[in-house]
Amino acid sequence: PPGKKVLIVYAHQEPKSFNGSLKSIAEEELSKQGCSVTVSDLYAMQFEPRTTRNDIVGCLHNSEEFKYVVEAREAYKRGALSNDIIEEQKKVQEADLLIFQFPLYWFSMPAIMKGWVDRVFVPGFAFELPKHYDSGLLKNKLALFSFTTGGSKEVYTKGGMSGDIRYILWPMQHGIMHFCGIKVLAPHICFAPDYASEKERKEMLTAWAQRLKTLWKEEPINCSPEWYFE
Amino acid sequence: PPGKKVLIVYAHQEPKSFNGSLKSIAEEELSKQGCSVTVSDLYAMQFEPRTTRNDIVGCLHNSEEFKYVVEAREAYKRGALSNDIIEEQKKVQEADLLIFQFPLYWFSMPAIMKGWVDRVFVPGFAFELPKHYDSGLLKNKLALFSFTTGGSKEVYTKGGMSGDIRYILWPMQHGIMHFCGIKVLAPHICFAPDYASEKERKEMLTAWAQRLKTLWKEEPINCSPEWYFE
Numbered sequence: 001p002p003g004k005k006v007l008i009v010y011a012h013q014e015p016k017s018f019n020g021s022l023k024s025i026a027e028e029e030l031s032k033q034g035c036s037v038t039v040s041d042l043y044a045m046q047f048e049p050r051t052t053r054n055d056i057v058g059c060l061h062n063s064e065e066f067k068y069v070v071e072a073r074e075a076y077k078r079g080a081l082s083n084d085i086i087e088e089q090k091k092v093q094e095a096d097l098l099i100f101q102f103p104l105y106w107f108s109m110p111a112i113m114k115g116w117v118d119r120v121f122v123p124g125f126a127f128e129l130p131k132h133y134d135s136g137l138l139k140n141k142l143a144l145f146s147f148t149t150g151g152s153k154e155v156y157t158k159g160g161m162s163g164d165i166r167y168i169l170w171p172m173q174h175g176i177m178h179f180c181g182i183k184v185l186a187p188h189i190c191f192a193p194d195y196a197s198e199k200e201r202k203e204m205l206t207a208w209a210q211r212l213k214t215l216w217k218e219e220p221i222n223c224s225p226e227w228y229f230e
Numbered sequence: 231p232p233g234k235k236v237l238i239v240y241a242h243q244e245p246k247s248f249n250g251s252l253k254s255i256a257e258e259e260l261s262k263q264g265c266s267v268t269v270s271d272l273y274a275m276q277f278e279p280r281t282t283r284n285d286i287v288g289c290l291h292n293s294e295e296f297k298y299v300v301e302a303r304e305a306y307k308r309g310a311l312s313n314d315i316i317e318e319q320k321k322v323q324e325a326d327l328l329i330f331q332f333p334l335y336w337f338s339m340p341a342i343m344k345g346w347v348d349r350v351f352v353p354g355f356a357f358e359l360p361k362h363y364d365s366g367l368l369k370n371k372l373a374l375f376s377f378t379t380g381g382s383k384e385v386y387t388k389g390g391m392s393g394d395i396r397y398i399l400w401p402m403q404h405g406i407m408h409f410c411g412i413k414v415l416a417p418h419i420c421f422a423p424d425y426a427s428e429k430e431r432k433e434m435l436t437a438w439a440q441r442l443k444t445l446w447k448e449e450p451i452n453c454s455p456e457w458y459f460e
Contacts, residue, residue: 013282014296049279049341052243066244069380107405108338111279111345118341133391150299161363163455167400170393175337225393229459 001216002034007095011042011102011113018148018193021205023101026146029212038091042112048084049115055082073123081122088120097142097215098182100172104149107168117176126180136181142220143177145169146188146208153191165189166228174223183220231446232264237325241272241332241343248378248423248431252438253331256376259442268321272342278314279345285312303353311352318350327372327445328412330402334379337398347406356410366411372450373407375399376418376438383421395419396458404453413450 008026012019023039030037040047051068053060060066061074075081081089092098102109109117123129127136149156149165156165165187173184188211190204221227238256242249253269260267270277281298283290290296291304305311311319322328332339339347353359357366379386379395386395395417403414418441420434451457 013298016295017297043280043282046280049345050273050276051335051340051342052273065246067247068243105281105348106344106351106409107401108344110281111341111348112281114336114338114344115279115341118335121336158455162405163400167397167455167459168405170397171337171401175392175398179336225388225397229397 004030004033004035004096004216005094006030006035006037006097006099007091008037008039008099008101009042009113009116010039011110013043017103018190018201018204019101019103022146022148022190022208025205025209026099026101026212029209030215033213033216038095040088040091040116042116045084047112047116049112049118051115051118055085055119056080057082069123072119076122076124085119085122088116089122089125092120092126092138092141095141097144097185098177099144099146101146102148104147104168107162109147109172121176121180132179132181134181136179139181139183141182142185143173143182144185144188144215145172148190148193150194151192152195156191164228170228173221174228178223184223185215185218186221234260234263234265234326234446235324236260236265236267236327236329237321238267238269238329238331239272239343239346240269241340243273247333248420248434249331249333251435252376252378252420255435255439256329256331256442259439260445263443263446268325270318270321270346272346275314277342277346279342279348281345281348285315285349286310287312299353302349306352306354315349315352318346319352319355322350322356322368322371325371327374328407329374329376331376332378334377334398337392339377339402351406351410362409362411364411366409369411369413371412372415373403373412374415374418374445375402378420378423380424381422382425386421394458400458403451404458408453414453415445415448416451 008023010023027037053066056071056075057080061071102113126138131137151162154160155162158164169187177184193201238253240253257267283296286301286305287310291301332343356368361367381392384390385392388394399417407414423431
């Protein structure tokens with residue numbers, strides 16, 4: 001609905017790709033609804049995935065022994081994280097909904113997107129023990145994982161070679177989003193678009209556009225072990 | 231035993247860290263046994279985690295629409311992957327055992343290590359459909375995940391907030407290693423060394439050194455859904 005803010009974190013090298021189309025559809029459909037949509041196009045931004053000393057501007061809290069998590073928390077507090085991280089944190093802070101759009105790489109997100117999480121979801125910003133899970137600092141936000149796979153739907157079932165697709169979602173949906181207090185909408189999965197016909201690909205794109213029309217009426221999943229493993 | 235080749239893929243920014251000690255212990259103990267040990271120290275190498283067009287030397291197979299997996303496979307075949315990838319592939323090819331040493335970041339490996347997998351385990355090199363899982367191209371190799379956690383052992387149990395630690399291992403052990411035909415030894419997990427006493431930390435280091443003494447006698451785990459989810 002009008003006024004809602006959406007951040008699309010997008011990881012594909014090629015604008016003409018199927019992932020690129022899914023991203024554009026979300027951008028258009030949500031804008032049409034009156035949402036304000038921001039896209040972090042990670043490859044286009046040449047986003048830095050590595051967690052290093054360069055992320056901290058100025059002196060270190062402990063220059064004798066570098067501990068990234070400690071340094072990042074301290075730097076967050078005094079506003080001394082590198083600019084690219086601060087920019088992304090602002091976008092997250094403002095967003096009501098985060099959409100992650102990516103091709104599944106090795107049962108997970110591409111490294112460039114994992115690095116976005118590693119560097120942006122800093123303690124003090126995304127959580128601060130004991131404030132995690134339901135009391136995580138990013139509560140009142142929603143997240144949705146939208147991705148494509150190489151394998152077919154059958155491969156990602158309990159009896160299939162690669163197991164239930166939900167097993168793969170556990171580290172991302174529960175371990176990252178739920179950990180920070182973010183509620184998770186059902187994932188949107190396009191299985192093996194590379195092996196689909198043009199007609200099937202169009203149907204997949206239409207299905208995404210359709211889903212987006214009523215997205216704000218959806219209830220989050222129950223992000224607990226039962227959803228994933230039972 | 232003498233003659234065995236080991237590659238340690240290591241991701242920590244700080245040589246003085248607990249992960250750094252675990253890495254050094256493996257290096258020393260396995261060398262003492264007469265193994266030839268190579269370390270890929272990813273942060274020291276400033277290893278590139280992003281999968282981009284820069285990974286392909288010369289012309290693209292399809293310059294109209296960039297598909298990383300297609301381009302990487304074609305480039306592998308004609309020896310046109312970038313040098314840093316070729317170097318790592320040589321190390322993997324020669325190794326009998328791969329040890330991954332890292333701090334757990336968001337229920338997974340740090341982005342720099344995920345990028346090592348994304349870029350090095352190229353189709354044609356690590357698998358070539360239908361050659362995957364038990365017939366993956368890296369069969370006859372072993373892998374071992376050795377990592378530290380932030381949370382305590384209790385947190386990573388079936389009833390704990392973060393669920394069974396094995397849920398987290400599924401994408402890495404099954405989705406990456408088993409997918410390429412690599413057999414997996416039991417993981418080596420040091421829970422919450424940051425919250426442990428000096429004495430406990432020393433005990434953890436000693437336990438790792440002890441395990442390494444009889445490592446070559448170990449049987450791989452049965453890397454199937456039962457091991458992870460039952």
